[in-house]
Amino acid sequence: MAKENTQTVALDTSDDSKVAGHFKRNRFAYFFGALVIAAGTGIRIYLDTMGFTVGTDYYSEEFQKYWMPVLYGELILLSSFTVILSVYCWMTRETDASSISKELELSRYWKLLGIFTVMGIWAGCVASNAVESDAAWHQVTIRDTDFTPTHIVIFYFALPFLTAMLIPAFIWTHTRIPAYMNKISVPFLAVVCGILMIMPNYGFNEWGHTFFYAEELFAAPIHYGFVFLGWSLFFLVPLAMQLIGNMARLIAETTADDYQPAA
Amino acid sequence: MSEANASGLAETEVKARALDLKSLDNPRAMKLYRRFDGIIILVLFTFLVLGIQIQFTLTAGDWDYWIDWRDRRWWPLVAPFSLLLFIAPFTYGIWERVRLPIMATAVTTLLCLVSWLSRYLNFYEFTHFPLSFTFPSTYIGLGILLDCALAISRSLIVSTLIGGGLFGALVYPINWSFMAPYKVPVEFNGMLMSVADMMGYQYIRTTTPEYLRIIEESTLRTFGGSVTPLTAVFSALCGMVVYAAFLWVGYKINGLDKFTKRIV
Numbered sequence: 016m017a018k019e020n021t022q023t024v025a026l027d028t029s030d031d032s033k034v035a036g037h038f039k040r041n042r043f044a045y046f047f048g049a050l051v052i053a054a055g056t057g058i059r060i061y062l063d064t065m066g067f068t069v070g071t072d073y074y075s076e077e078f079q080k081y082w083m084p085v086l087y088g089e090l091i092l093l094s095s096f097t098v099i100l101s102v103y104c105w106m107t108r109e110t111d112a113s114s115i116s117k118e119l120e121l122s123r124y125w126k127l128l129g130i131f132t133v134m135g136i137w138a139g140c141v142a143s144n145a146v147e148s149d150a151a152w153h154q155v156t157i158r159d160t161d162f163t164p165t166h167i168v169i170f171y172f173a174l175p176f177l178t179a180m181l182i183p184a185f186i187w188t189h190t191r192i193p194a195y196m197n198k199i200s201v202p203f204l205a206v207v208c209g210i211l212m213i214m215p216n217y218g219f220n221e222w223g224h225t226f227f228y229a230e231e232l233f234a235a236p237i238h239y240g241f242v243f244l245g246w247s248l249f250f251l252v253p254l255a256m257q258l259i260g261n262m263a264r265l266i267a268e269t270t271a272d273d274y275q276p277a278a
Numbered sequence: 279m280s281e282a283n284a285s286g287l288a289e290t291e292v293k294a295r296a297l298d299l300k301s302l303d304n305p306r307a308m309k310l311y312r313r314f315d316g317i318i319i320l321v322l323f324t325f326l327v328l329g330i331q332i333q334f335t336l337t338a339g340d341w342d343y344w345i346d347w348r349d350r351r352w353w354p355l356v357a358p359f360s361l362l363l364f365i366a367p368f369t370y371g372i373w374e375r376v377r378l379p380i381m382a383t384a385v386t387t388l389l390c391l392v393s394w395l396s397r398y399l400n401f402y403e404f405t406h407f408p409l410s411f412t413f414p415s416t417y418i419g420l421g422i423l424l425d426c427a428l429a430i431s432r433s434l435i436v437s438t439l440i441g442g443g444l445f446g447a448l449v450y451p452i453n454w455s456f457m458a459p460y461k462v463p464v465e466f467n468g469m470l471m472s473v474a475d476m477m478g479y480q481y482i483r484t485t486t487p488e489y490l491r492i493i494e495e496s497t498l499r500t501f502g503g504s505v506t507p508l509t510a511v512f513s514a515l516c517g518m519v520v521y522a523a524f525l526w527v528g529y530k531i532n533g534l535d536k537f538t539k540r541i542v
Contacts, residue, residue: 063404128314131321139324139392143331147396150335150343151405154483198537205534229485238336245332248325249528252371253535255318259376264294266310267301 044129055141070164089172100183108190121265145169161221202254209247216240333364346478349493350506354449362521370528379428386421419452420445446517447510
């Protein structure tokens with residue numbers, strides 16, 4: 016028999032001042048938001064400093080010394096992050112949705128929004144900026160291998176990190192929130208798959224670029240796979256509508272006791 | 279099994295709707311709703327930044343990166359095509375579900391912000407092109423027109439015909455004030471060219487050969503000064519068609535707001 020969930024949650028800490036309460040409630044989003052901005056800023060400064068000085072020739076000693084360890088570090092970090100968090104979320108999953116109180120369910124929705132906020136900060140501030148850094152790089156620099164400094168940032172860190180956050184978030188949502196348990200949200204799955212498939216599509220893109228080292232006319236269509244996969248973000252609207260519907264209902268139910276009709 | 283009332287709604291649904299309505303009078307519920315709205319807007323807009331950046335960079339990027347690419351024939355055609363394609367599915371979802379005619383303005387404004395940031399960091403600081411050569415175009419006015427067409431008409435069809443058409447047609451005039459100085463003719467080594475062309479020759483894009491610049495392609499120029507309005511009319515047509523097509527995509531995608539038991 017499933018163990019009853021005995022966690023208790025407070026909907027709101029009204030004892031705190033407005034500002035303190037805000038920071039306390041959103042500490043997860045602020046802490047990890049600051050962390051990802053720091054990581055994004057750090058790698059951007061590294062790109063600015065080491066991109067053109069030691070990053071233009073894959074076959075040079077400097078490149079092997081200053082850029083390849085970054086690549087290996089990213090691969091190890093992101094794969095460990097994804098696997099460990101995903102396995103943790105799965106192994107600690109809830110088995111009985113009926114044992115989850117409405118207050119706890121609502122608090123988990125807030126946590127999910129916190130996770131999405133962190134992902135959004137990464138997507139809007141770091142990943143989006145990495146897109147044009149690669150465009151600018153290829154206007155002026157010969158493409159010797161797929162391991163250019165901008166690729167090491169965008170294709171092996173900025174975009175995969177979104178996947179690394181999305182997959183555990185997907186598992187967490189489908190194992191913690193009753194409305195999502197024992198079934199799969201189609202729009203959520205579409206967003207995860209779209210961002211995830213950018214990595215394999217990168218192979219197609221680079222295969223196309225192996226034909227010539229400079230930009231060429233044939234290079235335009237080999238980027239359209241990224242555009243198509245970016246359209247997976249269209250599914251954010253139906254996903255948001257799912258969240259809005261569920262959360263609005265939960266907020267109405269959990270605050271119904273406070274309702275004081277006007278005399 | 280719950281009973282259905284006269285309006286065809288299940289009893290549980292009627293109760294839930296009554297509870298929803300009641301919560302509108304509840305300050306605590308309203309506070310949580312507002313907090314929730316703020317977070318959803320932040321999340322949606324930050325992801326939109328990434329989405330529009332990928333979409334626009336990889337389909338219309340060059341026409342927006344370089345002032346000498348912003349010609350009369352391709353840029354006013356490619357840029358609105360790319361933007362409307364991305365805007366339409368979001369517009370459909372947000373309009374149909376929450377009745378907000380804001381997505382065109384939101385997407386174009388976010389594109390403007392992220393483009394300025396990116397041009398400064400990537401093209402000016404990183405690869406050392408002058409900002410006066412790589413500043414982004416503006417499409418915010420077009421987004422406002424498209425949203426206004428929807429807000430006033432309250433019809434996706436009318437907004438497609440009027441808003442989509444204006445979005446395609448007005449790219450050139452709405453950017454004209456920024457571009458006019460770059461279209462001034464200059465003579466260089468006996469050749470007549472524009473200031474923008476001159477900048478393109480001076481600031482060499484070392485891995486993008488000059489023949490890749492897709493502007494003003496042709497051998498005989500038979501239309502003289504009417505190239506710009508002709509492109510605008512064709513762009514208006516393309517704007518209507520692509521906007522309608524991707525509203526349909528939005529309709530299909532928003533129909534997938536469901537759960538499944540199995541992936542395959």
